[in-house]
Amino acid sequence: MMETDVCIVGGGIMGLAVAHALAKASKLQLLIIDRYGLGNEYCASNDFGRIFCYANGAKRRHTQMAIESLKLWRELEQESGEELFVPSGFLALDGESAWGTKFIAQSYQTLNGLSLPVELLEEAELRMRFPQFRARGGLLDPGAGVLLAARALGYYRSMLGQWGVNVLEGEKVVRLDLAGRPEVETESGRRIRCRKVVLTPGVWSNSLLRDGLVRVTPTRQQVIYLRPTRDSARFRPGSFPIFTVDKYYGIPIAGTDGVKVGYHRTPEEVDPDLVRRTVDPEAIEAFLSVVHRYVPELADSEMVRTKVCLYDMTENKNFVIGADPECRDVIYGYGFSGNGFKFAPLVGRLLAELVLEKPPSIRLDRLSPVR
Ligand SMILES: Cc1cc2nc3c(=O)[nH]c(=O)nc-3n(C[C@H](O)[C@H](O)[C@H](O)COP(=O)(O)OP(=O)(O)OC[C@H]3O[C@@H](n4cnc5c(N)ncnc54)[C@H](O)[C@@H]3O)c2cc1C
Known part of the structure; x- marks a missing residue:
């Protein structure tokens, strides 16, 4: 049986962003598991560029989150010494x-x-x-501008070793056992006991969700x-x-x-x-x-x-960011509904706050896994 403090299931941009936020904010031992490999070609995060824009119709909360998120993208640029956001403007014709x-x-x-x-x-x-x-x-x-998605993924991936994050690639998580301390089980029979589980499995989320939670x-x-x-x-x-x-x-x-x-x-x-x-x-x-x-x-x-x-x-296109009300040690980040990349560092920070049981820096009531 392996043991870790936090097990992150899914190594797309959201899983990597929460690993980054946790590595910066704590000394917790972190493990990321990805069935196809971090930032693999099937995951939603894998491409050259992603749109960052403030314009999103009447969705004021989205625009406010975008303001916060761009600050964090800029911080990540400073930290990495790489250009990740290329200003371009956004033209709605x-x-x-x-x-x-x-x-x-x-x-x-x-x-x-x-x-x-x-x-x-x-x-x-x-x-x-x-x-x-x-x-x-x-x-x-x-x-608005273009986020250099492949470069951002590459930066996070390249730093995991330095941040002391362990990685398990090519292992599919098939079950969560929440009877005592959470245990994560993979298809090959490996079991990992942890204090907190963060689920960021993107389009594959449904198979890991208990009844009663928002599905994708x-x-x-x-x-x-x-x-x-x-x-x-x-x-x-x-x-x-x-x-x-x-x-x-x-x-x-x-x-x-x-x-x-x-x-x-x-x-x-x-x-x-x-x-x-x-x-x-x-x-x-x-x-x-x-x-x-x-x-x-x-x-x-x-x-x-x-x-x-x-x-x-998700049904109303609102993301899911929150702890399971029946088991606060399981934290969800999924359902990004084709819009998540621009918010990745903010989502990473919010998920890390939930892991660390700190008050979230923005209100999450509308993003609860139970609606
Ligand atoms: C064509 C397209 C264009 C987009 N354009 C934009 C855009 O312009 N701007 C924007 O902000 N957003 C955009 N998005 C959305 C954005 O890319 C996604 O919201 C974001 O990448 C989601 O990241 P994620 O980490 O949640 O999921 P993913 O990147 O899909 O990562 C999930 C990971 O979990 C792993 N996994 C799943 N199940 C398991 C399991 N059981 N065990 C172990 N590992 C597992 C997978 O292998 C995968 O690597 C776009 C998406 C697409 C598809």
Whole structure:
């Protein structure tokens, strides 16, 4: 029987962020277990870039959390000596959908209400400042930027040894025994006794949740990368913001060689162990048609990469961050509903506070595992 103070199940960005926060705040002995390896290619955290923006419609709490989270990303940059956040701005284009128009109006109100910089752009001004785009207008969230996801994962991973964190890769946790001190059991029969368990297993959460807790719906998301055939500088942060239109989105070239294009909707529920990891031709066609219409200069790019990745959706899209009310030694961080990366250092800090039984630095009532 192995023993440790804290066992973290899931070594995506959230598991790594809580390990980081705990290593900084305590002398506890930490172990991270991941069934496929830390930051593996199947986990939701594995990609080059992730969007950080303040704009999120009427969701004021999200925007407030984003403000806190960016401070922590900046601290992590200082600590690591690496650039992790590339300022680019975020442009919500007014497209075809009523949803998009409402998102712009609500985001404007929210950002204004929180005294964050925000601009509404008419067609002529949009064209002048961002000539790559064609749309009748939009909203600019100038404080947004690209988080270099692969680099952040790499930094955390590279530091675990120095922080004294133990790692068990290629072991799948199959059971939690909560009768006495928590015990974690892996598929190979290994048992680990600990004082606290932190569960950050992403889309695989359901199999480790007891009855009565919020469950996740895993959904399949598809993305492509387009490498411009000429003048790629026009598609880098500084010239080209992150954009969204009718729930499609694009991320400028940062940390890789292409503009990422995806669709932030959750149409298809899947089994995370059986999901098909190749992109559908219809999805590629839809992405290219959006690019053709709204970013015509990018239309003759070369598609250099495709990827399928999963969201762990909760019913109301609120994350789960909290201790189990029936067993305070089990702490949950899952259900990030396609939006978690930007909050990772904040989530890490909140989960660490729960482990250390400190009052959480933000209110967690709406994020409880029991709703
Ligand atoms: C296509 C796509 C685009 C996205 N874009 C953005 C964005 O622009 N901005 C943003 O903020 N967020 C974005 N997100 C969401 C964000 O990436 C996720 O919310 C975040 O990465 C979730 O991290 P995690 O650590 O909870 O989960 P994961 O990264 O999935 O990590 C979970 C880990 O747990 C391990 N595991 C699971 N079960 C077990 C078990 N039983 N035993 C041992 N190990 C186990 C897995 O192997 C995995 O490594 C996007 C997500 C996707 C899929």
